[in-house]
Amino acid sequence: MxxxxxxxxxxxxxxxxxxxxxxxxxxxxxxxxERPAPSPSPGFTSTVPPMGTPVVVRVPTPTPIPTPTPSPTPIIYVVQPGDTLYSIALKYGVSVSALQEANGITDPALLQIGQELVIPAPGPEGEPARPPTPTPMPLLIQGLGCTASALGSLSCVGEVVNPQPHPMRNVQVQIVLRNGEGQELTAGIAGTSLDILVSGGRSPFALVFNTVPPGYARVDARVIRAEPTQEPxxxxxxxxxxxxxxxxxxxxxxxxxxxxxxxxxxxxxxxxxxxxxxxxxxxxxxxxxxxxxxxxxxxxxxxxxxxxxxxxxxxxxxxxxxxx
CATH class of the missing domain: 2.60.40.3230 (Immunoglobulin-like)
Structure with missing residues (x-):
């Protein structure tokens, strides 16, 4: 909310x-x-002027994001009173170290009641458990635009919109710079500026590329990670x-x-x-x-x-x- x-x-x-x-x-x-300069006409492709001139590429209409095949759907466990990392790991048949690695836990003593943990998928026998790839949910991206600076960097901004009936967390966006033929030149990943993306809500994101790759002509973006959550x-x-x-x-x-x-x-x-x-x-x-x-x-x-x-x-x- x-x-x-x-x-x-x-x-x-x-x-x-x-x-x-x-x-x-x-x-x-x-x-x-950085603030994108107005574009004369919206679209996915634009001609790139010489360096130092703002380059704006925008997506005029929110576009549903295709859902890639997950490997497998993650299990989210909410820490209860009396839980320890050992008891949770034992319950799901994974190692304590795998559980720590999957959730970025360095000190098990800091485990909090109500904390959400990703349960890593057990690997083949003899192999350590590995964190599952979360199933990205259908979210929308709108207002995508990039601006080249006189210093040679390229700043891209946009918003993720959540049309789902439940909040989302750990939302990540992949931004891809392409040439005129649609070939990928370089890419980067940005998180949303808000931890929890509520139902019907929006959150800005930004990513700065240090240089503009030769041949850059257009940009696109897609949500590559998003997980349902019980928060707030x-x-x-x-x-x-x-x-x-x-x-x-x-x-x-x-x-x-x-x-x-x-x-x-x-x-x-x-x-x-x-x-x-x-x-x-x-x-x-x-x-x-x-x-x-x-x-x-x-x-x-x-x-x-x-x-x-x-x-x-x-x-x-x-x-x-x-x-x-």
């Missing part, structure tokens, strides 16, 4: 939200993506977006606001994503802020600020997320 605030260039104030999703920066915020639940709690307003200040569009911990206990992390859109609801870019240096107590507030180049900005959205 993402806390979503949508504002205009004039700025508006507050509404409550429950939960919202992951962010990757510090409390002061940072640039995650034990690990994520309610966060209230108390207020948010946006205005043009010089050459920047600035969004300032305040979030409040609406839970009965402290929040270990509070994350904020501010996404900026043009008049056609096309994503231009986003900024991220995370408060995690010290817990945020019940009822306590955090002030945030996000800046973006003002040209083309018509609206913005704010997503927040609290993690216990």
């Amino acid at each position: 993402a806390a979503l605030w949508r504002g205009s260039a004039r700025g508006e104030r507050g509404r409550r939200g429950i939960l919202a999703l992951v962010l990757i920066t510090t409390a002061c915020g940072r640039v995650v993506s 639940g034990n690990r994520y709690g309610p966060v209230e977006l108390a207020q948010a307003e946006g205005r043009v200040e010089g050459t920047d569009f600035v969004v300032r606001g305040q979030v409040r911990n609406a839970d009965a206990g402290p929040m270990r992390r509070i994350n904020v994503v501010v996404a900026f859109y043009d008049g056609h609801d096309q994503l231009l870019g986003f900024r991220q802020v995370v408060f995690s240096e010290e817990p945020t107590g019940p009822g306590a507030t955090r002030d945030f600020e996000a800046r973006f180049a003002a040209a083309g900005v018509a609206t913005f959205r704010v997503f927040v997320e609290g993690q216990r």
Whole structure:
């Protein structure tokens, strides 16, 4: 249940939200993506001008993502009171080390009640268990666009939309740069800016390629990983977006606001994503802020600020997320 605030260039104030999703920066915020320049006509292919000229390639309509054949469907186990890694491993016939590796656990003592664990698939006799490949769910990608910078890098941004009736987690997007014949030149993987993608929700993503490969003509993207989840639940709690307003200040569009911990206990992390859109609801870019240096107590507030180049900005959205 993402806390979503949508504002205009004039700025508006507050509404409550429950939960919202992951962010990757510090409390002061940072640039995650560059703003794509408007394209004269949408499509999958465009002619690449000389370096330094913005290159924008967009997908005008959300496209269903084909589901690749999984190997096999993962088992998700929710940690119960009294569980240990050993007891869980024994229950599913896998080794403790395989269970740790599949879930990135370095200290078994930090296992938490309500934590979701991926159970690795047992390998052939004598071979260690291996983590299964999760079955990607049909999600949508919209607003895909890339911009080449004068420094030679290429920034790609877009949004993943969840039309499923349940939340999703561990969403990953593969972005592929192709030449005019459709041959792959290079590719990269980006995670969504939100940890939990709620039903009907959206989450921006971004990926920066250090160089633009010779022959680059178009870009495409697909979801390669997504897992259903029971969250929001034990690990994520309610966060209230108390207020948010946006205005043009010089050459920047600035969004300032305040979030409040609406839970009965402290929040270990509070994350904020501010996404900026043009008049056609096309994503231009986003900024991220995370408060995690010290817990945020019940009822306590955090002030945030996000800046973006003002040209083309018509609206913005704010997503927040609290993690216990």
